[in-house]
Amino acid sequence: MSTESEQQTIRCMVAKVGLDGHDRGAHVIARAFRDAGFEVIYSGLHKAPEEIVQAAVQEDVDVLGISILSGAHDTLIPKIMNGLEEYGAKEDTLVLAGGVIPEEDRAELREDGVAEIFGPGTSIEETVEFVRENAPKR
Amino acid sequence: MSSDHESLLEDLLAGEHRALARVISKIENRSPGYRDLVSELYAHTGEADVIGITGSPGAGKSTLVDKLAETYRERGETVGIIAIDPSSPFTGGAVLGDRIRMGSTVGDMDVFVRSMSARGTLGGLSTATADAVKAMDAFGKDKVIIETVGAGQNEIDIVRTADTVTVLVPPGSGDAVQTLKAGILEIADVFVVNKADRDGADRTVRELRDMIQLGEGGGTGGAGGGGHHSQEVIDAHDDWDPEDDEDGDEDEGWTPPIVETVATKGEGVEAFIDALEDHQRYLVDSGTRAVMTRQRYAEEIRTLLREDVHAMLEDRLAAAGGVDELVEAVRKGETDPYTIAADVLAPVEECVDELELEDSVSEE
Numbered sequence: 001m002s003t004e005s006e007q008q009t010i011r012c013m014v015a016k017v018g019l020d021g022h023d024r025g026a027h028v029i030a031r032a033f034r035d036a037g038f039e040v041i042y043s044g045l046h047k048a049p050e051e052i053v054q055a056a057v058q059e060d061v062d063v064l065g066i067s068i069l070s071g072a073h074d075t076l077i078p079k080i081m082n083g084l085e086e087y088g089a090k091e092d093t094l095v096l097a098g099g100v101i102p103e104e105d106r107a108e109l110r111e112d113g114v115a116e117i118f119g120p121g122t123s124i125e126e127t128v129e130f131v132r133e134n135a136p137k138r
Numbered sequence: 139m140s141s142d143h144e145s146l147l148e149d150l151l152a153g154e155h156r157a158l159a160r161v162i163s164k165i166e167n168r169s170p171g172y173r174d175l176v177s178e179l180y181a182h183t184g185e186a187d188v189i190g191i192t193g194s195p196g197a198g199k200s201t202l203v204d205k206l207a208e209t210y211r212e213r214g215e216t217v218g219i220i221a222i223d224p225s226s227p228f229t230g231g232a233v234l235g236d237r238i239r240m241g242s243t244v245g246d247m248d249v250f251v252r253s254m255s256a257r258g259t260l261g262g263l264s265t266a267t268a269d270a271v272k273a274m275d276a277f278g279k280d281k282v283i284i285e286t287v288g289a290g291q292n293e294i295d296i297v298r299t300a301d302t303v304t305v306l307v308p309p310g311s312g313d314a315v316q317t318l319k320a321g322i323l324e325i326a327d328v329f330v331v332n333k334a335d336r337d338g339a340d341r342t343v344r345e346l347r348d349m350i351q352l353g354e355g356g357g358t359g360g361a362g363g364g365g366h367h368s369q370e371v372i373d374a375h376d377d378w379d380p381e382d383d384e385d386g387d388e389d390e391g392w393t394p395p396i397v398e399t400v401a402t403k404g405e406g407v408e409a410f411i412d413a414l415e416d417h418q419r420y421l422v423d424s425g426t427r428a429v430m431t432r433q434r435y436a437e438e439i440r441t442l443l444r445e446d447v448h449a450m451l452e453d454r455l456a457a458a459g460g461v462d463e464l465v466e467a468v469r470k471g472e473t474d475p476y477t478i479a480a481d482v483l484a485p486v487e488e489c490v491d492e493l494e495l496e497d498s499v500s501e502e
Contacts, residue, residue, distance in 0.1 A: 059234075
């Protein structure tokens with residue numbers, strides 16, 4: 001029907017995975033995304049990769065932002081990517097990583113399907129802009 | 139229906155979680171063709187028990203829902219949860235946080251949690267929620283739980299899409315008058331006093347009990363199912379047996395029970411489930427379920443018609459040059475909103491009149 005008005009809203013999940021207990025950055029990002037008009041699902045602390053995958057699939061998020069400060073990114077993020085693939089969700093989910101991720105590990109994460117990595121000092125506007133431009137069109 | 143939607147529907151009916159998730163997104167986004175998709179779902183619905191849970195922020199809804207889902211899973215039943223959070227009226231953004239408190243069933247895909255936000259549409263959320271419930275029902279969930287903050291009319295509309303409405307009342311949530319004036323209490327089929335280990339829980343239970351008795355005795359429709367009984371009788375007139383009604387009037391109604399729980403410890407959850415099952419049984423035995431189903435379909439038809447007419451009016455408004463110019467004209471004192479409404483609608487009314495005329499002519 002021609003009178004239907006589409007109301008697509010960007011849905012994001014902000015995820016804390018693994019053992020690190022600092023989620024200030026994740027909170028800041030969640031709020032910034034909310035203020036940008038996105039719908040944000042925050043995972044809470046200490047989540048296992050499977051939990052993140054389950055939530056991302058059920059919530060059908062366009063964007064999955066993973067915040068990691070513990071240094072375990074090279075084991076945890078691939079697990080999440082594999083999980084997404086298992087449910088056929090890897091293709092059209094924009095996966096971002098943030099936190100403390102050394103330069104030498106980045107190429108591998110990108111190969112795994114992480115679209116962009118935002119290190120310390122990245123401006124919020126930059127992140128929001130990136131999501132707006134790259135969120136999958138469905 | 140497009141081939142994309144057809145395969146999506148097939149995958150959903152085959153139990154693929156990704157397909158269920160995507161269908162709910164289409165419903166939320168009102169993606170082109172989503173209505174055809176929902177139409178197709180209807181044929182596969184009707185099996186799930188739909189439970190609504192509402193209450194003030196901090197009452198412990200998410201924690202109770204989590205424990206409820208866990209218990210259902212232990213009994214071998216699958217669960218769908220729709221958790222509704224408000225969205226910002228300014229940016230449309232939202233933080234949907236109920237998932238965090240649902241940790242007991244993590245890793246179990248047979249508990250499907252979906253967060254939804256209001257997205258600022260008038261009445262749109264209750265339609266979207268009802269449609270998402272249908273998707274979960276068609277998918278094969280045994281229980282569908284709708285969780286929402288009880289803050290206003292919108293939320294009341296949403297929990298009305300459930301068969302059984304539970305209202306959570308935290309201890310010490312005000313005196314009896316406070317409880318009476320909050321309209322949300324009137325829709326409860328089951329009351330839960332959560333955090334029952336806290337001070338003041340006994341008093342809250344007592345006050346609720348008084349209020350329920352008041353509603354029953356006074357006939358003011360203060361509490362629970364009794365309040366909409368007369369409407370039920372009217373709506374069910376085609377199978378209304380007056381004699382049956384005479385002797386059954388007193389004990390026919392439903393008196394909402396009060397269950398005490400400590401959700402964080404899982405205490406009282408079994409009793410809560412029993413109360414829910416009692417109510418489901420009552421709905422079936424008393425024939426109320428059939429009446430409710432009919433009322434719900436009537437409401438769905440009305441809502442869809444309202445939405446369509448609303449959209450048509452927006453088109454008319456756009457065709458008339460948009461609302462800005464009209465507003466400016468009112469501001470300058472050249473005209474007023476009533477005159478504008480009449481002018482904009484005049485051609486529509488003419489069309490409808492002509493159609494009626496044609497109909498009556500062709501009938502003759």
